[in-house]
Amino acid sequence: MPLSSRQSTLLLFSVFVIAICGLIYELIIGTLSSYLFGNSVVYFSLTIGLFMSAMGVGSYASRWITRSLLGWFILLEIAIGLAGGVSAALLYAVFATTPYYHIAMVLLTFLVGGMVGMEIPILTRLSSSSEESIKDALANVLAFDYLGALIASVLFPLLLLPELGVLKTAFVTGLLNMAVVFLNLHTFRDRLRQWRQLLGVSVTVTLLLLAGTAWSFQLTSFFEMQLYEDAIIYTQQTRYQRIVMTRWGEDVRLFLDGNLQFSTRDEYRYHEPLVHPALSLTRSRESILILGGGDGLAVREILKYEDVQPIELVDIDPAMTELANSHPVILAANEGALMDPRVELVHQDAFKYLEEGAEQFGVIIIDLPDPNNESLGKLYTREFYKMVRRHLAGGGVVAVQATSPYFARETFWCIVHTAADAGFQTWPYHTYIPSFGDWGFFLATAHPIEPEAFTVQVPMRYLTPEVLAGSFIFDSDTSEVETKINTLDSQVVLRYYEKGWKQWGD
Structure with a gap:
């Protein structure tokens, strides 16, 4: 059954949101890695390179998905929302408790990038099942994908990072993925055999991300406490850097992006x-x-x-x-x-x-x-x-x-x-x-x-x-x-x- 005009429009909107979320996850991983280790060129280059190659692998792997395209798309979107949403918290936890940060960073980047790469061909095939030809479908999907990436590249440094911080930005972006899931579950309810199961999983993931959003400040404080020897008395994420102040007795120290600037002592x-x-x-x-x-x-x-x-x-x-x-x-x-x-x-x-x-x-x-x-x-x-x-x-x-x-x-x-x-x-x-x-x-x-x-x-x-x-x-x-x-x-x-x-x- 061909897709209606309304359904085709929703798929293109989904592409737009997916592109926004995908690039934000890249920026989150690159920003957090630079904050923890410095050398932003190395970590952003590594993150972008891994993410893009993973998208290529995911795109190639999508050729073996031949049935239930809508179900696969929604399942992938749920998985991206979950993995991307908890990405910053997971990387923080790994850095604070183990020496395996770089392994976790590579695996997480490849996982999210691979799933995003699988979605684009699936959405192109879904769009071409309407009255559009594969040529028009591909042109529309790529246009909305690139436009979404542009929006993300502006939103992240100017609004999301300074206002929300890294952890909350990740959780909120995951919720944006889940909003796409619920819109598609509602619109394509009659076309999905596993609708109830997908809805149940979606609600569970959404509740987890909502909890993470609500507790993001406490989570950030908890992880940062593992990074600093003394009690944290002040934190602020600005447009340019993360400010942290710690206290031990009469000694108050100020850190910028994890680097000591002064001790009052x-x-x-x-x-x-x-x-x-x-x-x-x-x-x-x-x-x-x-x-x-x-x-x-x-x-x-x-x-x-x-x-x-x-x-x-x-x-x-x-x-x-x-x-x-x-x-x-x-x-x-x-x-x-x-x-x-x-x-x-x-x-x-x-x-x-x-x-x-x-x-x-x-x-x-x-x-x-x-x-x-x-x-x-x-x-x-x-x-x-x-x-x-x-x-x-x-x-x-x-x-x-x-x-x-x-x-x-x-x-x-x-x-x-x-x-x-x-x-x-x-x-x-x-x-x-x-x-x-x-x-x-x-x-x-x-x-x-x-x-x-x-x-x-x-x-x-x-x-x-x-x-x-x-x-x-x-x-x-x-x-x-x-x-x-x-x-x-x-x-x-x-x-x-x-x-x-x-x-x-x-």
Whole structure:
């Protein structure tokens, strides 16, 4: 019996929704893997490659489905809704409790991709059983499939991820699959021999996904508690990153995408060496630029100098600066620094800010997260430092956090060498921070300076001229090594970073 116009339209709508859900599952797996391991290019490439090849295998396998096409389609849609809906929770659980995350990721990606690949040929054959020819049916199915993928690629980063988070997005997407199932069960009830059985399974899966959606926050908290040593007191998924705060006694720590940013117990041992050498050695403190540092802790140190104004802070994530201005723990730590009238907040990518602006500054503080993905890696390239040099006023000084010369030795020296290749004179130094270990920085200028001329001009808890003088001395296992230059084209710093931290089990 040929399909009615209404039934054919529903099948095309199903293709549209399936495409949305399929791409969202890809993005969920890639995003979660990048969040847990860094190196987004590797994990997104692997996820997309596996998913597409699995679709090919599924499409080929569909040739052996010759009967009960509607029943098979609905059964596959139920299975996709279940597997995709629980995908994030399952991967989180595997990561938190076993060493087999990558095996689970590959199997889950291949499973969901294979089932999506089987559905497309089945839907094409169902559509061609109406008055449409196979040519028209294939054209319509592929058109709606590609349109759905476009919608998903916009919805996921702009709405779903920042508003729902990874786990809830997966569960909600699974429910979207189940909505397609129920629509088709209703429309094709008279054509399905196993209608009652399919309805029963659909209701069961839907209830499971609804429970997951309702408890997604608790599930996320539970899994994250397995990843962090201390009690979690705050979490937020923003458009750009996941923010987590933990507490153990008086020690509160802030993590971005799983990477420690500061501990309230010893952050002064990080921010004093980052800020004060540059402010002491510059010819002018009249205008200061901070790239990163949305927590306001570097600004707190800068505001100790009465002759400082203005301060421009560029941080891509408004949620981070809002948190720094509202959360009592961070607000107490930064002493309300971001509310000072001398501070101007700019929420923009640091690379884009330097590219578009023309203003020069007497001091530039670069307090960015470590280069563990391509978006951050570009902020450690030769091209980036050339733009920094263009924004540095005569006699000005740049100070850069550059990860650990002990844990990631090649990374540290690659960053220093890259800045030097961009035309800077560089002075690398390091210090011990209990929560971080041995941590590295460097000063960069367009003119010679004498670091020993550093003087203490404001109250400090840690840094002294003697401490700073010793910080320019590197031990045998942290001393300079030969590296390549990090560029936008190569981003070798990512490989150095992954290699360095991998040997320490991070």
